[in-house]
Amino acid sequence: MSFIRSPKDVLSGLVFIALALIFAWQAKILPMGSSVRMGPGYFPMVLSGLMGLLGLIVLINGLRFDGDRTTSIAWRGVFFLTLSTVFFGFAMRPLGFLPTLAVTVFLSCLASQKFHLVTALAITAVMVAFSWGVFIVGLGLPIQLIGPWLGGY
Structure with missing residues (x-):
């Protein structure tokens, strides 16, 4: 054993x-x-x-404690979560906080095998609004909301 x-x-x-x-x-x-x-x-x-x-x-x-045996690697999740993290790092300055966060959250939703477009869009909207409320309104961080690629300053 x-x-x-x-x-x-x-x-x-x-x-x-x-x-x-x-x-x-x-x-x-x-x-x-x-x-x-x-x-x-x-x-x-x-x-x-x-x-x-x-x-x-x-x-x-x-x-x-007894638990689950290892199974195959969820390559879809690994791919989309890695892609979303890398995208956030590279796109934050040129696109700005809100568009970058929206794409990042949506890409993260694609990692699930139970992906549904309506649910992913709802999660994206809630996370963008929540993050804006916490980081911009609540903490007052000087983060550029819309980047120069989208006409921001």
């Missing part, structure tokens, strides 16, 4: 831990600051720590 009771959870936990280590390694070059006066590296390092902790919890649960 194997000591790994849920290979899917063990693999997921290891992926979370590996990503947390990569992000922490990248964030360590940024000034940390303190909890009162946070530097640009503080928040990424905290998120890396939380991701690593969650990965450890998932890994331990995979060793303790």
Whole structure:
């Protein structure tokens, strides 16, 4: 009998831990600051720590409790989620926040095998409105809403 009771959870936990280590390694070059006066590296390092902790919890649960066996990789999800992330990174400046976010959310919806156009459009509209409310209205971040490719400033 194997000591790994849920290979899917063990693999997921290891992926979370590996990503947390990569992000922490990248964030360590940024000034940390303190909890009162946070530097640009503080928040990424905290998120890396939380991701690593969650990965450890998932890994331990995979060793303790029975679960699903690994199945094939969902290539559709991998493709569309990677594409949407890369698109967001490259299109933010030329297209602006709102159009880039709308395309990114819609591409992310395409990752699901249960994709429905009406649902994807509704999710896109809600996420764009919510993000505008949080980041622009609530936090007052100086993010360009419409980029120069679409006639923005």
